[in-house]
Amino acid sequence: GSACFEGCSSLTNINFPSSLTAINSFAFNNCTNLAIKDLVLPNLKTISTFAFNGVKITKISNLGKLTSIRDISWNENIFGDKTTLTLVNLPSTLTSVGNWVFNDYTNAEINCNNASLTSIRNHAFTAVKKISNLDTSKTTEILYYAFFKVGSFDDNFSLNAPNLTSIDIGTFSHSGIKRVENLGTITELPRAQ
Numbered sequence: 001g002s003a004c005f006e007g008c009s010s011l012t013n014i015n016f017p018s019s020l021t022a023i024n025s026f027a028f029n030n031c032t033n034l035a036i037k038d039l040v041l042p043n044l045k046t047i048s049t050f051a052f053n054g055v056k057i058t059k060i061s062n063l064g065k066l067t068s069i070r071d072i073s074w075n076e077n078i079f080g081d082k083t084t085l086t087l088v089n090l091p092s093t094l095t096s097v098g099n100w101v102f103n104d105y106t107n108a109e110i111n112c113n114n115a116s117l118t119s120i121r122n123h124a125f126t127a128v129k130k131i132s133n134l135d136t137s138k139t140t141e142i143l144y145y146a147f148f149k150v151g152s153f154d155d156n157f158s159l160n161a162p163n164l165t166s167i168d169i170g171t172f173s174h175s176g177i178k179r180v181e182n183l184g185t186i187t188e189l190p191r192a193q
Helices: none
Strands: 059-062 086-087 110-111 130-132 180-182
Touching: none
Parallel strands: 059 086, 086 110, 110 130
Antiparallel strands: none
């Protein structure tokens, strides 16, 4: 339930049952001494705002069957402390990554596992260390600063997005992108207002 362990500062360990399908808002918010070396949630379908805000997660191996990660606000840390997270394996079932989800996880390498992301929203991956196995073949929108300051992409990545209809300001600004093949039906690249 929402806020079920919020503010439990003495909580240091938890074993999640494999049957867990949802983590609601604020569930582990401000559990500042909770450290999770490897988050494994094989049947997860829903994760909500502030779920792990303040938790020290090192690695996320399995986010189950998530199809989307909803928009969050700029000051949230849905996947815990931004300094401790080093590796995230996104599920191949994922189709959209919401606003600010991985914003400023500067030590994190994100493995997209060839998920066909149709929507990549504002600041979704801003300043992450590395992105690999990103499939943009079904991507229709990439919004403001989605990949701003991404350190690098895997060597075989090329932005190949034949279905792309919207690309916004700063999308790949100051990032490590090396190749662009196909920008779909884009008729104008955005300009600052």
